[in-house]
Amino acid sequence: MTAALVTGAGQGVGRGVALALAGAGFGVVVAARRAENGEPVAQEIRDRGGRAVCVPTDVTVRDDVVAAVAVARTEFGGLDVMVHNAFSGRNSPYQLEEATLPDWDRASRSAMWASIYCAQAASDALAASGRGRYILVSSAAGVEGSANLPLYAAVKAAQRAFAKSLAREWGERGVTVNCIAPVAVTPALETAFKTNPALRGRLEGRTPLGRLGDPEADIGSVVAFLASEAAGFVTGQTIACDGGSFTGL
Amino acid sequence: MAGVLAQQLAYVTAIDARFGRGLADALVAAGATLTDSLERVDVLVIADIDSVERPVEAFDDDAIDMAWDRPVRDALTLMQAARAGGASRVIVVTPAVSLVGRARLSAACAAIEAKRLMALSAARQWRAHGVTVNCLATSLDPHPESIAPTVVFLASPASHYLTGATLSLDGGSELAL
Numbered sequence: 001m002t003a004a005l006v007t008g009a010g011q012g013v014g015r016g017v018a019l020a021l022a023g024a025g026f027g028v029v030v031a032a033r034r035a036e037n038g039e040p041v042a043q044e045i046r047d048r049g050g051r052a053v054c055v056p057t058d059v060t061v062r063d064d065v066v067a068a069v070a071v072a073r074t075e076f077g078g079l080d081v082m083v084h085n086a087f088s089g090r091n092s093p094y095q096l097e098e099a100t101l102p103d104w105d106r107a108s109r110s111a112m113w114a115s116i117y118c119a120q121a122a123s124d125a126l127a128a129s130g131r132g133r134y135i136l137v138s139s140a141a142g143v144e145g146s147a148n149l150p151l152y153a154a155v156k157a158a159q160r161a162f163a164k165s166l167a168r169e170w171g172e173r174g175v176t177v178n179c180i181a182p183v184a185v186t187p188a189l190e191t192a193f194k195t196n197p198a199l200r201g202r203l204e205g206r207t208p209l210g211r212l213g214d215p216e217a218d219i220g221s222v223v224a225f226l227a228s229e230a231a232g233f234v235t236g237q238t239i240a241c242d243g244g245s246f247t248g249l
Numbered sequence: 250m251a252g253v254l255a256q257q258l259a260y261v262t263a264i265d266a267r268f269g270r271g272l273a274d275a276l277v278a279a280g281a282t283l284t285d286s287l288e289r290v291d292v293l294v295i296a297d298i299d300s301v302e303r304p305v306e307a308f309d310d311d312a313i314d315m316a317w318d319r320p321v322r323d324a325l326t327l328m329q330a331a332r333a334g335g336a337s338r339v340i341v342v343t344p345a346v347s348l349v350g351r352a353r354l355s356a357a358c359a360a361i362e363a364k365r366l367m368a369l370s371a372a373r374q375w376r377a378h379g380v381t382v383n384c385l386a387t388s389l390d391p392h393p394e395s396i397a398p399t400v401v402f403l404a405s406p407a408s409h410y411l412t413g414a415t416l417s418l419d420g421g422s423e424l425a426l
Contacts, residue, residue: 062310095374096325096328096332096367096370096371096375097329097333099329104322108321112359112363113313116305116308119305119306123305141366142366144369145372145413146370147374149370150367150371150374153366153369153370154321154363154364155363156366157363157365158362158363161350162358163350164350165351165353165358165359168351169355
C-alpha cells in the first residue's frame with residue numbers, strides 16, 4: 001500500500017495533485033482547512049474507484065499536521081509522499097512598503113512554518129517508506145521575484161532553499177525533496193478572470209504552449225512522476241510545469 | 250577628504266559583529282555618516298548572517314521564529330523604513346549557501362533566500378523611484394575587508410544602473426550562481 005498526503009487539497013492545484021496521485025494508485029489523505037472543500041475531493045476520488053479520506057487540517061497548527069499524518073498511518077498503513085501545497089496570503093498586487101506584519105505572518109506561516117511542520121510530522125514515515133518523497137509547491141516568482149506579490153516571492157523562494165537543504169539532509173535515508181513551480185487555472189484565477197477578462201489572454205500570451213495548465217492533467221501528473229519510482233534519483237530540484245512561461249531556471 | 254559617499258547617511262545592521270562593523274567603517278572611510286535611525290537615510294546595509302544550524306526535526310516554534318521568521322520579518326521592516334526614510338541604496342548580505350542548500354541549515358537557507366527574493370522584488374518595484382536594491386552572495390563567515398569595497402561601490406552613485414542583482418562575492422569558492 002502506498003499513501004500520499006496533500007495539503008490545500010480542497011481546491012485548485014492541491015485538488016489536481018490529489019486526484020492525480022489517487023489515479024496513480026496512492027491512497028490519499030485530502031488535507032483541507034475546511035471539510036466542505038476537502039470532502040467532495042475525497043468523494044470524487046472514491047467515486048473513481050480510488051482510496052481517499054478527508055482530514056480537516058490547518059497547516060499552520062502543528063497538531064493538525066501531526067494528526068493528518070496519523071490518519072495516513074491508520075487508514076493506509078504509512079506515508080510515502082508528502083505534498084505541501086497550501087498557501088494563504090495577499091493575492092492582489094501591493095507594494096512592499098504597504099505590506100503589513102499580519103500579511104507577512106499569513107504568508108510565512110502557511111508557506112514556511114507549514115513546510116517545517118509537514119517535514120517534521122512526515123519525517124519518520126517517509127524514512128520508513130524506503131521510497132519517501134516530500135514535494136513542495138513553490139513558484140517561479142521565487143526565482144525571478146515579483147513586482148506584484150513581493151512577500152509571495154519571498155516565501156516561495158524560501159521553500160526552494162528549504163527543499164534544497166532538506167534534500168541534502170534526508171538524502172542518506174533515501175527520501176527525495178523537490179519543488180514544482182506550476183501555472184494552472186484555479187478557482188482563484190477564474191475569479192480574477194471574471195473581474196479582469198483581459199488577464200487570461202495576457203497570461204496565455206506569455207506562455208509558449210498558449211494555454212494555462214490543468215491542475216490534474218498538467219500539474220498533478222508532474223507530481224505523480226516525482227512520486228513514482230522513475231523519479232527516485234531526482235532530488236533538490238524545482239520542476240516548472242507552466243507551459244514554458246518561465247525559462248530562467 | 251570628501252569621498253564618494255560624502256553627505257550620505259548610512260544605516261548598517263549587525264554593527265556589533267566584526268563583519269557589520271567592518272562594513273560600517275569602510276562606508277565612513279568613503280565619506281558616509283553612520284546613523285542609527287531610518288527616519289532619514291540614504292544607504293541601508295543589512296549585514297546579518299543567518300546560520301542557525303540544526304536538523305529539521307529539532308525546530309520547536311521558538312527555534313523556527315529565531316532561525317526563519319524573525320530575520321526575514323526584520324529585513325522587511327528595515328527595508329520598509331528605509332524606503333520611507335528616502336533611501337536610494339539597499340544592500341543585503343545573502344550568503345551563497347542558500348542557492349545550493351546545506352544539510353542542517355534548512356531554516357537559515359530559507360531565511361536568506363526569502364531576503365534575497367524580497368530584495369529582488371523590491372528592486373522591481375522601486376526602480377522607478379531611483380532606488381537600487383542588490384544582494385551579496387558571500388560565504389557564511391565573510392571577511393569585511395573582502396566585501397567592503399563592493400558595498401562602497403553599491404552605495405555610491407557609480408552603481409546607479411545596477412539593481413536586482415545578486416553578486417557572487419566569495420572569491421570564487423562557491424560559484425553557485
